[in-house]
Amino acid sequence: MRILGIETTCDETAASVVGIGFDGRGEILSNEVLSQIAEHAAYGGVVPEIAARAHVEVIDRLVARALKNANCTVGDLDGIAAAAGPGLIGGVMIGLTTAKALSLVTRKPLMAVNHLEAHALTARLTDGIPFPYLLLLASGGHTQLVAVKGVGDYTRIGTTIDDAIGEAFDKVAKFLGLGYPGGPQVEREALKGNPERFNLPRPMLGRAEPNFSLSGLKTAVRLEAERIAPLTASDVADLCAGFQAAVVDVVVDRTRVALRGFRDIAGHPSALVVAGGVAANQALRGALQRLAVETGLKMVAPPLSLCGDNGAMIAWAGLERLRLGLVDDITAPARARWPLDSSRDEAGAKA
Ligand code: KG4
Ligand code: ZN
Numbered sequence: 001m002r003i004l005g006i007e008t009t010c011d012e013t014a015a016s017v018v019g020i021g022f023d024g025r026g027e028i029l030s031n032e033v034l035s036q037i038a039e040h041a042a043y044g045g046v047v048p049e050i051a052a053r054a055h056v057e058v059i060d061r062l063v064a065r066a067l068k069n070a071n072c073t074v075g076d077l078d079g080i081a082a083a084a085g086p087g088l089i090g091g092v093m094i095g096l097t098t099a100k101a102l103s104l105v106t107r108k109p110l111m112a113v114n115h116l117e118a119h120a121l122t123a124r125l126t127d128g129i130p131f132p133y134l135l136l137l138a139s140g141g142h143t144q145l146v147a148v149k150g151v152g153d154y155t156r157i158g159t160t161i162d163d164a165i166g167e168a169f170d171k172v173a174k175f176l177g178l179g180y181p182g183g184p185q186v187e188r189e190a191l192k193g194n195p196e197r198f199n200l201p202r203p204m205l206g207r208a209e210p211n212f213s214l215s216g217l218k219t220a221v222r223l224e225a226e227r228i229a230p231l232t233a234s235d236v237a238d239l240c241a242g243f244q245a246a247v248v249d250v251v252v253d254r255t256r257v258a259l260r261g262f263r264d265i266a267g268h269p270s271a272l273v274v275a276g277g278v279a280a281n282q283a284l285r286g287a288l289q290r291l292a293v294e295t296g297l298k299m300v301a302p303p304l305s306l307c308g309d310n311g312a313m314i315a316w317a318g319l320e321r322l323r324l325g326l327v328d329d330i331t332a333p334a335r336a337r338w339p340l341d342s343s344r345d346e347a348g349a350k351a
Contacts, residue, residue, distance in 0.1 A: 001078045005315025008055045008095030009087025011036040011046045015062045016311030017070035026125035029070035031312045052090030081318025084112035085335030092334040111318035112332035116340040118313040119275040123300040125316040132266040139276030140166035145258040147266040156341035157258045158210030166278045168214035186240045193241030200246045210258040248287045271298040280307040
């Protein structure tokens with residue numbers, strides 16, 4: 001089976017072909033990602049109109065390159081998947097329309113994939129882990145703890161009531177004068193800093209419901225920065241280290257609480273999985289690894305190339321759906337909002 005996956009929900013244009021090997025394991029045959037970071041950098045964040053235009057300019061070329069590098073033609077594919085949301089609607093429409101056009105012309109099945117589901121299922125592509133598992137999904141737009149029970153079967157255990165974790169990293173980076181996206185910059189600065197110099201809050205620590213709140217922490221960092229301005233390089237490093245340490249403490253505490261609640265919802269988890277752009281953070285990965293050891297679980301984090309947005313995760317989610325006969329037709333809508341757990345809406349988290 002070979003599936004083309006197209007991703008255009010934010011500031012990455014991506015196309016990939018994923019197949020399935022004889023052992024039943026996923027195989028990434030090509031994985032093309034074109035980041036628009038340079039186009040948005042001057043604005044300190046993603047500008048939707050610029051993103052949509054940049055996607056439309058490169059999508060055809062990128063799909064052609066993904067097919068070529070996978071050594072196949074569109075005729076060799078078994079299906080075509082695109083992220084149909086949640087995300088910036090202009091970008092989503094470009095990827096989804098491209099997939100619909102290819103599907104119509106070739107008469108291959110179309111899978112309109114939820115971008116969050118694709119992040120959620122990546123651990124099955126890379127590590128073949130069975131259901132159910134606890135997922136911490138942390139990106140620029142989402143922060144959720146989810147019981148992943150099957151394809152299309154998700155129960156959200158916790159979420160953020162204000163900023164997403166990646167968003168908090170981006171905002172802290174912005175007011176400290178670091179570039180966009182902020183996560184990698186804050187992590188780099190944090191390596192040089194003293195995490196204990198500032199007394200920063202750990203919002204929600206110890207609460208019974210495994211929810212997050214990042215906005216107060218972000219504000220606390222800003223107030224400290226304003227108090228000691230002008231900032232030296234070591235001030236910036238210490239603020240980054242303190243912020244990152246507070247985030248890690250909160251995430252570990254919230255994940256520990258979610259693991260306790262997991263059993264009532266889905267039984268014994270096969271693993272603790274972290275996904276989304278923030279999963280690239282080494283301090284976070286290390287802390288979750290220690291939590292996994294402490295709770296006797298396997299911890300699975302995608303390789304760095306699959307943490308951020310990519311086409312391989314969309315192709316894999318499409319493959320998982322196609323295997324179950326979950327296909328879509330030409331009327332599949334592009335969605336700005338599309339919660340993973342349809343029984344809940346997204347308290348606070350943006351699409
Ligand atoms: O999943 P993703 O590529 O796009 C979304 O769907 O949002 O995640 C991007 C987010 C950004 O907020 C970025 O700052 C954050 O992930 N991020 C990180 C790191 N690398 C990326 N946050 C913390 N540490 C990192 N190393
Ligand atoms: Zn994402």
